[in-house]
Amino acid sequence: xxxxxxxxxxxxxxxxxxxxxxxxxxxxxxxxxxxxxxxxxxxxxxxxxxxxxxxxxxxxxxxxxxxxxxxxxxxxxxxxxxxxxxxxxxxxxxxxxxxxxxxxxxxxxxxxxxxxxxxxxxxxxxxxxxxxxxxxxxxxxxxxxxxxxxxxxxxxxxxxxxxxxxxxxxxxxxxxxxxxxxxxxxxxxxxxxxxxxxxxxxxxxxxxxxxxxxxxxxxxxxxxxxxxxxxxxxxxxxxxxxxxxxxxxxxxxxxxxxxxxxxxxxxxxxxxxxxxxxxxxxxxxxxxxxxxxxxxxxxxxxxxxxxxxxxxxxxxxxxxxxxxxxxxxxxxxxxxxxxxxxxxxxxxxxxxxxxxxxxxxxxxxxxxxxxxxxxxxxxxxxxxxxxxxxxxxxxxxxxxxxxxxxxxxxxxxxxxxxxxxxxxxxxxxxxxxxxxxxxxxxxxxxxxxxxxxxxxxxxxxxxxxxxxxxxxxxxxxxxxxxxxxxxxxxxxxxxxxxxxxxxxxxxxxxxxxxxxxxxxxxxxxxxxxxxxxxxxxxxxxxxxxxxxxxxxxxxxxxxxxxxxxxxxxxxxxxxxxxxxxxxxxxxxxxxxxxxxxxxxxxxxxxxxxxxxxxxxxxxxxxxxxxxxxxxxxxxxxxxxxxxxxxxxxxxxxxxxxxxxxxxxxxxxxxxxxxxxxxxxxxxxxxxxxxxxxxxxxxxxxxxxxxxxxxxxxxxxxxxxxxxxxxxxxxxxxxxxxxxxxxxxxxxxxxxxxxxxxxxxxxxxxxxxxxxxxxxxxxxxxxxxxxxxxxxxxxxxxxxxxx
Numbered sequence: 001x002x003x004x005x006x007x008x009x010x011x012x013x014x015x016x017x018x019x020x021x022x023x024x025x026x027x028x029x030x031x032x033x034x035x036x037x038x039x040x041x042x043x044x045x046x047x048x049x050x051x052x053x054x055x056x057x058x059x060x061x062x063x064x065x066x067x068x069x070x071x072x073x074x075x076x077x078x079x080x081x082x083x084x085x086x087x088x089x090x091x092x093x094x095x096x097x098x099x100x101x102x103x104x105x106x107x108x109x110x111x112x113x114x115x116x117x118x119x120x121x122x123x124x125x126x127x128x129x130x131x132x133x134x135x136x137x138x139x140x141x142x143x144x145x146x147x148x149x150x151x152x153x154x155x156x157x158x159x160x161x162x163x164x165x166x167x168x169x170x171x172x173x174x175x176x177x178x179x180x181x182x183x184x185x186x187x188x189x190x191x192x193x194x195x196x197x198x199x200x201x202x203x204x205x206x207x208x209x210x211x212x213x214x215x216x217x218x219x220x221x222x223x224x225x226x227x228x229x230x231x232x233x234x235x236x237x238x239x240x241x242x243x244x245x246x247x248x249x250x251x252x253x254x255x256x257x258x259x260x261x262x263x264x265x266x267x268x269x270x271x272x273x274x275x276x277x278x279x280x281x282x283x284x285x286x287x288x289x290x291x292x293x294x295x296x297x298x299x300x301x302x303x304x305x306x307x308x309x310x311x312x313x314x315x316x317x318x319x320x321x322x323x324x325x326x327x328x329x330x331x332x333x334x335x336x337x338x339x340x341x342x343x344x345x346x347x348x349x350x351x352x353x354x355x356x357x358x359x360x361x362x363x364x365x366x367x368x369x370x371x372x373x374x375x376x377x378x379x380x381x382x383x384x385x386x387x388x389x390x391x392x393x394x395x396x397x398x399x400x401x402x403x404x405x406x407x408x409x410x411x412x413x414x415x416x417x418x419x420x421x422x423x424x425x426x427x428x429x430x431x432x433x434x435x436x437x438x439x440x441x442x443x444x445x446x447x448x449x450x451x452x453x454x455x456x457x458x459x460x461x462x463x464x465x466x467x468x469x470x471x472x473x474x475x476x477x478x479x480x481x482x483x484x485x486x487x488x489x490x491x492x493x494x495x496x497x498x499x500x501x502x503x504x505x506x507x508x509x510x511x512x513x514x515x516x517x518x519x520x521x522x523x524x525x526x527x528x529x530x531x532x533x534x535x536x537x538x539x540x541x542x543x544x545x546x547x548x549x550x551x552x553x554x555x556x557x558x559x560x561x562x563x564x565x566x567x568x569x570x571x572x573x574x575x576x577x578x579x580x581x582x583x584x585x586x587x588x589x590x591x592x593x594x595x596x597x598x599x600x601x602x603x604x605x606x607x608x609x610x611x612x613x614x615x616x617x618x619x620x621x622x623x624x625x626x627x628x629x630x631x632x633x634x635x636x637x638x639x640x641x642x643x644x645x646x647x648x649x650x651x652x653x654x655x656x657x658x659x660x661x662x663x664x665x666x667x668x669x670x671x672x673x674x675x676x677x678x679x680x681x682x683x684x685x686x687x688x689x690x691x692x693x694x695x696x697x698x699x700x701x702x703x704x705x706x707x708x709x710x711x712x713x714x715x716x717x718x719x720x721x722x723x724x725x726x727x728x729x730x731x732x733x734x735x736x737x738x739x740x741x742x743x744x745x746x747x748x749x750x751x752x753x754x755x756x757x758x759x760x761x762x763x764x765x766x767x768x769x770x771x772x773x774x775x776x777x778x779x780x781x782x783x784x785x786x787x788x789x790x791x792x793x794x795x796x797x798x799x800x801x802x
Contacts, residue, residue, distance in 0.1 A: 003109040005068040006054070008125045009075050011036065012061035014100040014138060014146075027097035029060070034275070035085035035099070036062065041277055042254070043078035046070060056116055065110055065117065072157045075105050076165055079145055083190035086144040088258075092265075092272055102138055103147040104129040107157070124150065124177065128185055131175035143189035148173065151184040158186070164497065238275040239539050244324035246407070247453070248481055249359065249521065250280040252559040253328060253547075260546050264539075274539055279324065325532065326540055327524040328358065330407040330479070331517070333414075335524055337584045349529040354522045358547040359561040363411050363516040366461075366476040366483045366507035371396060377510065384513045385419040388475070392446035392638070397469055399461070399476035403591055405452040411517035412477035413591055414582050416443050419514070428586040434788040437795040438635055440594040445637025447595070448474045458486045459496030462504045471505050479519055483509055484560040521561070523547065594795040597639040597714040599663060599702055602629060603695050605722035606679050607648040607686040612723075614754070616780040621754045622679050625721045628752065628783055629674055632719060635791045636666040641714070644674060647691035648683025649727065656683070657691040663702055688726040688763075689733035692718065696740065696747045696770075717748040717772070717794055724751070724758020724776075734766055741770040748772040750790045752783065 013032060019025050037047050045066060046052040052067040066075065082101070090098045106128065108121025128134065128148050138146045149158065149170065158165045174182040238261075245253045257276040264274040329335065335352055342350060365388065367377065375391065377383060392398075398416070401409030414426060420439050423430045430436060448469055451457040457476055464470040476483075482492075486507065491497040498504060523544045532540075546552055553563040610622040629644065636642055643663040652658040660677055664670045699716040726733075741749060749770030753759050759767075759774035767774040772793055775786035 003111040003119060006065040006107065006110045006121075007068070007070070007072045007075050008104070008106040008108065008110070008121060009064040009066060009078075010058075010061065010104045010106075010125050010129055011064075012058070012102045012129055014102060016060035020096045024094065024096035025060075027093055028099050031086075031089040031093065031097065031099055032101070033062070035082055035089060036064070038085050038277065039078045039081035041279060042081045043074045044280070045074050045078055054112075054117065063117070063122070072107055072153070073161045073165060076158065076161075079103065079147055079188075079190050083144045088261075088272075090144070092270060099144070100138075100142065101145050102129055102134065103145055104149070105147060105153050106150040107153055124183075127177035128175055128183070131173075131177055131183075131185070133173055133175050133182075134185070134187065137173065137187055141189060141191070143191040145190040147188050147190070148175070149186045149188075151186070154186045238272045239533075239535050240275050240277070241326065241536065241539055241543070242277045242279065242324050243326045243328060243543075244279050244281050245328040246330045246521075247280050247455070248330060248479065249328065249556075249559070249561070250278070252555050252561075254278045256547060256552050256555055257543075259552075260543055264542070276543075281329075323528070324526055325536065326543065327352075327526055328521065329524065330361075330519045330521060331411060332520055332522050333410055333517075333582060334407050335522060336580070336582070337410075340584055351527045353525040353527055355525060355544050356523060356548070357520045357564050358523050358544075359521040359553075359556040360564060361479045361481045361519040361521065361561055362511070363408070363415060363477060363519070364480050364483055365510040365512065366458075366478055366486070367510055368472050368474070369506040369508055370472050371475065372508050372510075377508075381508070381510050382513050383510050388512065389420055389443075391475065392442075395473065397446055397448035397474045399449045399457050399470070399474045400447055401454045401457055401478075402450050402452050404588060406454060407519075408454045408477075408479050408482070409450065410582075410584075410587075411519070414587065415477070415512075415517050417587070417590075418581075425581045425583075426587055427583040431586045431590040434792040436590075437594060438791045440590060441635075441791075441795040442637055444591075444595040445597070445639050450595075454478045454482045455492040455496065458482060459492050461507070462486070462492075462496055462498065464505065475510075476507065480509070480562075481519075481560045483507060488560075596795070597637070597641070598717055598794050599641045599643075599699060599714045600632070600636065600717045600719060600794075601643045601645060601663070601695055601699055602632060602719045602721065603645040603647055603657070603691060604629070604679060605648065605686065605688075605720075606646045606651070606682050607723065608681055609686045609723035609725070610679070610754075611681060612754070615778070621723070622681070624754075624777070624780065624783060626677075626679055627780065628721050628787065629677070631784065631787050632790075633666055633671055633674060635787065635794075638665065638667075640666060642666050642670065642674070644677060645691070645695060646679065646682070647687065647722075648681075649685040649687040651683040656687050657694055685727040686723050686725055687728065688720075688722055688724070689737050689766075692720055692749070693733070693737045693740065695720075696737070696744075696749070699747050700745050715748065715794055716746065717750065717790075718770070719790060720749070720751045722751065722753060722758075724753030724755035724763060725761075731762075734762060738766045738769045741766070746771060748793060750786075750793065751775065752777050752786050754778075 011032070013028060016025070016028065019028065039045075040047040040053075052070060054065040056063040066072075082103075086099050086101065104125050106121060106125040108119065108124070110117050110119040110122055128150060131148070134146075134148045154167070154170065158167045158170065170186040170188045173185045173187045175185045177183045243253065243257065257278050261272055261274050261276055265272055332354065335354060339352060342352075365383070375394070375396070400412045400416075403410040403413040417426055417431070417440060418424065420443050421430060421436055431440070449457060449460060451460060458478065461470055461474070461476060466472070478486075485492060486504075489498045489504075525540055531537075548564060553565065557563050604625050606622070610620070610625065612621050613619060614621045614624045616624070633642065641663045642661075642665075643659070644661040645657050646660055647657040649656055661670070661673045695718050699718060702716070741747065747770055749767045750772040751759070751763055751767045751774040753763060753774060754777050759776050764774040773789060775782070775789060777783050777786060
């Protein structure tokens with residue numbers, strides 16, 4: 001196998017040969033691997049994903065290789081977690097089994113063979129780990145973790161990662177790794193967290209533990225009185241519990257899980273009875289992607305041996321599998337979404353049991369102060385949806401996380417759609433109608449930004465320049481908790497620190513009078529076949545009661561949530577419970593359709609055939625076409641583009657078409673250009689297939705780079721308003737056009753044909769080849785219905801002619 005690049009993470013126990021008995025060695029080895037596993041999981045390093053992590057046991061140490069697909073900086077983030085885990089181990093074991101670790105971090109090419117791994121990078125790592133100068137530095141203090149980092153790793157990862165990697169905390173060291181010359185390296189110690197007695201009372205928030213990842217307050221750990229005897233070795237392993245938690249409350253849940261572990265100890269031996277592995281559900285991709293990644297159920301790829309081992313571990317409390325036992329999402333909306341996935345995939349071996357809420361929050365509007373002042377928003381912080389939906393007409397925008405990857409984005413999208421449609425339930429019928437398509441498209445065109453997570457959205461606001469839309473003219477739909485963190489200068493999940501001395505746009509909090517969705521933060525038990533052991537089920541129930549206890553609820557309150565007992569929102573802004581009112585499949589399908597912008601080219605026949613009489617519209621087909629242009633403009637949103645061609649045989653110096661208005665946004669200037677167009681008769685006769693073919697090619701040449709990614713590329717559409725015949729009656733051209741529509745980049749073709757037999761003569765087959773339809777037009781009522789069909793085809797469910 002060819003060598004591959006890895007992050008190299010090696011550990012070695014200090015003074016392991018001085019342990020009094022083999023019994024102490026076994027306890028220390030078990031504690032070392034438990035600490036490594038928990039530190040890796042908490043730093044989002046792969047532990048269970050073994051295709052991204054290679055581990056070799058070295059007796060009193062370990063060699064761990066982490067795939068280059070994982071950021072190397074996460075190895076740095078694991079070190080304080082490792083120190084805390086060793087502190088917990090040392091606080092609960094005999095002194096002879098205490099652990100101090102020497103750690104080396106390096107990176108480089110490593111080759112695999114049937115006997116293990118090899119490479120210069122591995123040799124260099126172990127030489128650093130065993131350098132006499134490093135061992136001498138380790139003897140200087142009794143810190144739990146001492147790390148040595150290669151110079152290349154320091155300059156390439158620590159320094160380049162910025163202040164969050166704290167490069168100033170490392171000191172240089174000349175390490176004797178070869179006889180000929182010393183190597184420059186860097187060292188740092190991670191002392192055990194200072195253990196304190198927990199202070200009772202609620203007059204002030206608890207002390208924050210050393211390096212809380214998301215800036216939430218933490219409970220202190222139990223103190224050990226000097227001279228107090230240590231617990232004996234614990235023969236029975238603790239019950240393992242895996243908790244999957246949303247990113248928004250990951251910090252406070254992690255802290256509470258540690259407190260729960262502390263208090264759940266054997267009364268006589270002091271041994272820990274519970275081991276909770278908290279996993280943050282922070283990767284974008286949504287519920288369906290998460291289910292496919294296996295957090296909910298066993299992977300179909302597992303062998304029978306692996307399935308048996310996993311089932312045994314689940315039932316006996318042994319080594320954790322990749323599956324979650326408890327899920328703590330932000331909203332019951334996500335629970336219903338998972339249940340839909342389970343039903344769709346016909347999975348009967350997994351059920352979800354919602355026990356109740358552990359915290360509360362709500363969706364709010366974060367409005368820039370300058371925007372609130374210009375709109376003269378009320379000082380009580382409450383606005384009606386009716387007023388908020390008019391803001392885009394005044395040039396203001398909304399920001400929202402994606403409904404496919406964020407529960408906050410899902411709730412925000414549902415709230416917007418319910419408000420603009422005036423419907424209580426969002427299902428396939430209410431979301432797929434023609435009127436719904438145009439209304440929802442208008443809403444999506446007013447979305448200035450839809451990042452995959454609320455933290456990224458707020459970070460974009462924080463870093464936006466003054467005078468930009470995001471800084472001054474965009475109201476963001478986020479949770480009350482996220483907006484509280486933003487206003488407090490929080491680093492937003494560690495991703496967006498506020499630079500020293502820098503300001504940020506001031507966002508005022510507004511609730512919506514008709515109600516905004518409730519984030520009920522449910523406690524969800526994941527039941528599987530076979531069922532978990534009685535011991536694990538009891539731990540699950542006790543953890544739920546603990547998270548709803550007074551002390552734990554105080555922690556949620558200090559972290560920015562509302563407590564379950566104190567939930568009492570203003571009477572004029574009741575929270576909106578969307579449970580049972582959202583059909584997620586149709587909602588996400590509608591969102592995929594209506595969020596896209598469109599490039600629309602209108603091609604109007606100006607041959608003499610358009611002078612024929614027509615009911616209404618000043619009496620001619622030409623006048624009806626002019627009205628159709630105005631009606632089409634009203635279908636367009638702010639991010640769409642529209643253009644106008646005219647066509648007839650030999651219209652423009654031998655060409656059959658003429659570009660009248662180039663492709664551009666439907667702003668006031670473009671609207672004026674379209675309104676001033678004169679559809680004067682021209683050319684020497686009716687023609688259809690040639691100009692339509694050229695228009696299709698023009699749309700394909702117009703590009704599609706305005707979207708934020710490939711999924712957001714604009715829809716290309718050609719609307720042809722014509723007599724519906726071709727003097728040449730060239731069936732060969734019609735067949736070529738149909739083949740071109742089928743084989744090339746998608747362009748939707750819609751034909752509004754005045755000739756009674758235009759669609760029946762095969763034009764409908766050509767239009768349908770482009771994903772569109774042909775509509776026979778005999779009066780203005782038919783014209784309006786046809787344009788409704790076009791809107792439904794662009795942003796809703798296409799209507800096909802029969």
